[in-house]
Amino acid sequence: MRSGARKVDDFRYLDWNLYGRLDRLFLKLYEEERELPVTVFLDASESMTFGEPRKFDFARQVTAAVGYVALCGFDRVSVVTFPDLSQEPTNESELKTRSQELAARGALRSVRGRKSALQFFQNINHLTACGAAAFNEALRRGALQARQAGVAVVLSDFLDPAGYETGLTALVGRGFQVNAVQILAPDELAPATYGDLRLIDSETGAQQEVTFGKYRLNAYKQTVQNFCQRLREYCSSRGMHFFMAGSNTPLEELLLKQLREAEVWG
Amino acid sequence: MRLLAPAALWFAAAIPVVILFYLLKRKRVVRLVSSTLLWQKFLAETQASAPFQRLRHNWLLILQLLMLVLAIFALARPYFSGRLAGGNLQVLILDASASMQCTDETPSRFEKARAEALKLVNSLRDTDRMVVLLAAAVTEVKQSETSEKSLLRRAIESCRVTDSPTRLVEALKMAESLTRDKTGAEVHLFSDGAAPGLSEIENKGLPLVYHLVGQRANNLGIVSLDVRPNPEDPSRRAVFTSVANSSPDEQKTEIELRFDDQLLETKSITIPATNTTPVVFLAAQPRDGVFSVRITAQDDLAADNQASIVSVLPQPAKVLLVTHGNRLLEKALKAAGKVELSVASDVTESKPNFDLVVLDDVTPAVWPRLNTLAIHSMNTNWFSSVGSVEGPAIVDWKSTHPLLRFVGFDNVAIMKSLVVKTPARFRRARKQLAVPHFISHLHRQRGRLAEPGVGSSQPASGQGGRAVSSGAQRANQIGGSDVSGRHQARARPRPERAGTGVWRHGEAGRLSPRPRHEPDGLLRGPA
Incomplete structure (x- = not known):
């Protein structure tokens, strides 16, 4: 802001409020943007440790990228990692590793x-990454603890048996x-593993017997596509952006x- | 196409069992995954067809199901109805004679014939029918007419070669009756061709297919064997045998004579090609026993290289002379040698152990049930005298009869003879010129020789008379003939089949037909 207006200056950039208080003309040279809180909900459950490359590694890279862009934009970055270390x-x-992670x-709660x-x-x-996700609980608690709503980036595989609707709805309701x-x-x-399989869930320990072969691959892909499509439609119907990415x-x-x-960023 | 046994399709109920086994026997691989959420959704969406999709691309299951379906289909016995010509009848004759044991084929002629017969069975069409005949001493139907190859194979496998000769004519006649008026029928004969009497079926138009087995006729065989007292030295025995050579080359061999497995003598003989050589051994016989002859040459048929015969020492003849006193006759009987002579004046039934009873001018009230020679015993009701004849000439006599075997009538002159009319049951032993006859009567059941007497008579009209033989002449000869007769009777169960009592080595007690030499040089029994 520069004091003392000149004839060539545009009247539209005069700060009339200050003129009323101080009786002096001030010319607005820039607009100071307000701090934008960027909250990254990072899924660190056991299921994120699978994949080649690991899904958690990919999620951390995205977190780092989003956080760096936000920090460069003078925004406040908060990374909420769930589930809690139990x-x-x-x-x-x-003990040392746990202390470092804690x-x-x-430190990542506010940067x-x-x-x-x-x-x-x-x-x-x-x-x-370890433990069961408790996706809905983590997002609902994150929404309540946020002092200010902003941009929320949810990085997860959305494979929680309890679903994802409650958590996402809580964020949207909070204004994120x-x-x-x-x-x-x-x-x-x-999947590239065929035959008669007994699958064990890494988080819940649940077992599922399945006979899988190449002839059922397309049916499986269709199932995955249907799952993602439902999530996409859920997000779209509530004004959320949805992105789908493989860890590779x-x-x-x-x-x-x-x-x-x-247009998440420019 | 139709099914003969559609009920067999119920076996298709076994198919789900096979599938069930595959569903139950799965071994699953445990695998840790990030989440089973997607899999649960996947299974939920494909649940309707999941049980069957589990079995897709399981080639082992598919093959097993295919085999099961084919088995069920076969059990249902499918058939196509259509016009097909009926199968042909084949008559298979397998020669099982002793010559089929020859080893010129490997392992033997019979096994070679059996193998070729089995090949013939395998080549039969499903509609063809076959009869299996086994031709040995008796033709045996091993398998009646059938198209079941398994039955035919079993019948052929059960055939065994024998030591007997073959009556191929009988088998061929049976085959002819089976194939008569049947088009396309064939008779397959598997034989070495060593069979007599085949000329009987010549020009019969038999559809015969001859499968020859046998490559050569390399055989030496003993074709006859007999034991008799040595005429020159009664204490020794003469063993007559003959060896046949069926090969086209001259053969040399050694022939051994054994008595109860003790070697007595060995001779070297040379037998011309396709010829028979007689061999005579002279040997002492200390006791009853078995003479065996054996040829040492190696040939294709070993069964005829040895033969045995039982020889029994002659026993003294017990003769009862019933006379009122005839020293000349006593001396004549004693001169025969090996005769235990007893003299009596009357015949009683209490002396049954005599081999011969001689009645000299005695007419018994009851005729003895023994061999009897009656001299000058006229008073019998056997004959009715019709006259007498002076000096009749003897023109013939039955030299083959056991009693007359060694008797000659060349130097016998008859002064006067009765002419009698003989009953019809009598058999004429001699024939005289100019009507008068001698009669020797051999009673068939009682075996006695009777002479009613010597006298003069005229021939009767019609049947003609039969005269009685001269007692003196008979008495002079009876010793030798009787001894010989006893031996013959013991060595040979049936005197009328004299010379057939040949026992093979190792088969004592079993009477086998006497082998004889056939045109092809192989050993054969009597046809």
Whole structure:
């Protein structure tokens, strides 16, 4: 803001409020944007450790990218990692690792400034994935704890048996602009293991017997497509953006193409 | 196409059982996945067809189901109805004679014939029918007319070669009756061709297909064997045998004579091609026993290289002379040798152990049930005298009769003879010129020789008379003939089949037909 208006200045840039209070003309040279809270809900459940490359690694890369862009834009970045760490450490090394992760999770709750980017990356690197997701509970609690609604980026595989509707609805109800990114492993999109299988769920321990062969691959793909389509429709109906990515998808494809096309960022 | 046994389709109920086994026997691979959520949704969407989709692309299951379906289909016995010509009748004759044991084929002629017969069975069409005949001493129908190959094979497998000769004519006549008026019928004969009497079926138009087995006739065989007292030395025995050579080459061999497995003598003989050589051994016989002859040459048929015969020592003849006193006759009987002579003046039934009773001018009240020679015993009701004749000439006599075997009438002159009329049951032993006859009567049941007496008579009209033989002449000869007769009777169960009592080595007690030499040089029994 520059004081003292000149004849060539546009009247539209005069700050008339200040003129009323101070009786001096002030010319507005720029507009200061308000701080935009960017909250990243990062799924760190056991199911995210599968895939080649791992889904959790891909999710951390996206988190780092989104966070870095936000930090560069002077926005406040908050990374909510769920589920909480519940497993007690059994030895010294686990205690140290757990302490580092707890510290990292705490530090990631609120990050500001471009200079914090390096620390931000390091903290993301300390995150690990384990336990059952409790997706809805985590998002609902995150929505309640947020002091200010902003942009929410949900990174998960959305494979919680309890569903995802409650959690996403809570974020939308809190006023978040929700961007749901579903990350699936290549083996989940098109399994390469055939035969008579007894499948064990990594999070719940549930068993499922299935006889699978190439002749049923298309039917399986159709099932996955139907699942994703329902999630997409759910998001669209509530004003949320939905993105679908395999863990082997190039990062640029998601960040520079899909997110930009959806105008998540400019 | 139709089914003969459609009820067999019920076996199709076994198909779900096979599928069930495949559903139950699966071994699943345990695999940890991120989440089973997608799989649950996948199974929920495809649940309707899931049980059957589990079985897709299971080639083992498909093959097993295919085999099961084919088996059920076969049990249902499908057939096509159409016009087909009826099958032909084939009559298979398998020669099972002793010559089929020859080893010139591998392993033997009979096995070779059996193998070729089985090949013939395998080549039969389904509609063809076959009869299997086994031709040995008796033709046996091993399998009646059938088209079942398994039955035919079983029948052929059950055939066994024998030691007997073959009556192929009988088998061929049976085959002819089976194939008569049947078009397309064939008679397949598997034989080595060593069969007599085939000329009987020549020009009969028999549809005969001859399968020859046998490559050569390399055989030496003993074709006859007999034991008799040595005429020059009664203490020794003469063993007469003959060896036949059926091969086209001259053969040399050694022939051994054994008595109860003890080697007595060995001779080297040379037998011309396709010829028979007689061999005579002279050997002492200390006791009753078995003489065996064996040729040592190796040939294709070993069954005829050895033969045995039982020889029994002659026993003294017990003769009862019933006379009122005839020293000349006593001396004549004693001179015969090996005769235990008893003299009596009357005949009683209490002396049954005599081999011969000689009645000299005695007419018994009851005729003894023994061999009897009656001299000058006129008073019998057997004959009715019709006259007498002076000096009749003897023109013929039955030299083959056991009693007259060694008797000659060349130097016998008859001064006067009765002419009698003989009953019809009598058999004429001698024939005289100019009506008068001698009669020797052999009673068939009682076996006695009777002489009513010597006298003069005229021939009777009609049947003609039969005269009685000269007692003196008979008495002079009876010793030798009787001894010989006893031996013959013991060595040969049936005197009328004299010379047939040949026992093979190792088969003592079993009477086998005497082998004889056939035109092809192979050993054969009497046809």
